[in-house]
Amino acid sequence: MNTLLYALLSALRCHRWLRLLACAFIFTSLGNGLTQVLVFGLLLEWQAPPSLLTLAWLFATLPGFVGSLLGEKLCTRFAPIRILIITELLGLLALLFPLLGMHYHSITALLAVQSCEALLSGMSWPALTLLFKRGLPEPELPAATCLEHVIFASQVLLGTGLGVLLFQHVPMAVLLATDALSFGGSLLLLYQTGRAFSGKPAPSEPDTPQAVTVSWQSLTLRQKRSLLLLPALAAVGAPAMALLPALAQQIQPADAAGMALPLLFARSLGQLCGPLLINKESLPRYAGQNRPLLLCLGLFFVAYAFIPALPGKQVIALGLIFIAHLASNIIFAAGTFGVLSSFAATHISAASGKAWRWQTVSASVFTSIAALIAATHGAIQAFYLVSASALLLVAAVMIRYRE
Numbered sequence: 001m002n003t004l005l006y007a008l009l010s011a012l013r014c015h016r017w018l019r020l021l022a023c024a025f026i027f028t029s030l031g032n033g034l035t036q037v038l039v040f041g042l043l044l045e046w047q048a049p050p051s052l053l054t055l056a057w058l059f060a061t062l063p064g065f066v067g068s069l070l071g072e073k074l075c076t077r078f079a080p081i082r083i084l085i086i087t088e089l090l091g092l093l094a095l096l097f098p099l100l101g102m103h104y105h106s107i108t109a110l111l112a113v114q115s116c117e118a119l120l121s122g123m124s125w126p127a128l129t130l131l132f133k134r135g136l137p138e139p140e141l142p143a144a145t146c147l148e149h150v151i152f153a154s155q156v157l158l159g160t161g162l163g164v165l166l167f168q169h170v171p172m173a174v175l176l177a178t179d180a181l182s183f184g185g186s187l188l189l190l191y192q193t194g195r196a197f198s199g200k201p202a203p204s205e206p207d208t209p210q211a212v213t214v215s216w217q218s219l220t221l222r223q224k225r226s227l228l229l230l231p232a233l234a235a236v237g238a239p240a241m242a243l244l245p246a247l248a249q250q251i252q253p254a255d256a257a258g259m260a261l262p263l264l265f266a267r268s269l270g271q272l273c274g275p276l277l278i279n280k281e282s283l284p285r286y287a288g289q290n291r292p293l294l295l296c297l298g299l300f301f302v303a304y305a306f307i308p309a310l311p312g313k314q315v316i317a318l319g320l321i322f323i324a325h326l327a328s329n330i331i332f333a334a335g336t337f338g339v340l341s342s343f344a345a346t347h348i349s350a351a352s353g354k355a356w357r358w359q360t361v362s363a364s365v366f367t368s369i370a371a372l373i374a375a376t377h378g379a380i381q382a383f384y385l386v387s388a389s390a391l392l393l394v395a396a397v398m399i400r401y402r403e
Helices: 004-014 016-045 050-059 063-074 080-093 096-104 107-135 138-157 159-166 172-198 221-242 244-251 253-276 280-288 290-309 314-342 345-377 379-400
Strands: none
Touching: 004 016, 004 138, 004 253, 004 280, 016 080, 016 096, 016 107, 016 138, 016 159, 016 172, 016 253, 050 107, 063 080, 063 107, 063 345, 080 107, 080 172, 096 107, 096 172, 107 138, 107 314, 107 345, 138 253, 138 280, 138 314, 159 172, 159 253, 221 244, 221 280, 221 290, 221 314, 221 345, 221 379, 244 253, 253 314, 280 290, 280 314, 290 314, 290 379, 314 345, 345 379
16 A cells, blocks of 8 residues: 555654644644634625635735745744744634624634734744654655645644534634634644654754755756646636635525535545545656646646536535545645655755745735636636636646656
8 A cells, every 4th residue: 555645654653743743733723624614604694795705715825925934934043843833822812813803793803814824824834844854754755745635634624524514503702712722732732742853863954954045046847846836736726716605605695605614625525535545656746747737737627617507506516626626636745745855854944935935926816816807707707717827827837847
């Protein structure tokens, strides 16, 4: 068995710090998923216009640009586990925003918590990749790729799944309290992770490396391509994911929240299952060849394109969303593995920070265009125009940088 899931299970058996880290992020991802359900559920209940729903996605991505810059700089001064603890503490404080939003019926406060989560995710990404690069030998790096997906998908698979069941059935304050408890559990586990990791033999690199820049001109073709995979995915995928709640409004206007939240759950299930089914030996092929990359992106676009033609057919729509994100997160796995495997530990935080920023810019630009078009022509037309154009642009760029 050579799947990424098997690689992850093998690595978890070997490294106690990795087990603690996985549990810590699954804890906090559970709570964050609940808060996301609360935010988008309230926006739908308050009948926010499609353009605002799309901007909510923008607020949940753009601050990650600044966060990755901060995280990259912090990695040159502090141990990565300390940075992760700081981001969890700040995330706990950010729960004040949705509390204020519910109390004052404030959309601004709901968007603020989205921005805080994006900022902190950007800060933690360089630290997390540096931790993986220092703590895992080269053959075990596919396990890090898989764990990143488990962490990412559990936020919505567990958090959103539970949120979909509890939304409108329990007080909103209970959802926020659950998120706060998850942050507390995560902080405790991260502290234990730091103790377990400090017991490992010292790496060949210094614990706090000097600032290192990643210059595009000095990179190999493989390194350049690895940095472009995540921005390429964001260009095609971000408009579709941002417009998902708005698409639900047009497909099933009588119960948009009732349709949008299960669609979000199906999205995360696909995000989780895609990478887990990949053979770990196939990751370099997905990262280095255009055919599987463009095939997955094309499948993603086609699956989303059929959803507006299926009003009232929620089961089929859920299946299409699952297939779309099964395909898209194969690319996400290839992109994260490409960065981890292409750069040395001295450069990994700078490289991963750059990839995160480019991904953020790509998602923000194409989502902003989609929001403007959705405001005048509707969410469906915005998706067709923006994601199709992005797919053609990505194909041209990937052909330019093919290995």
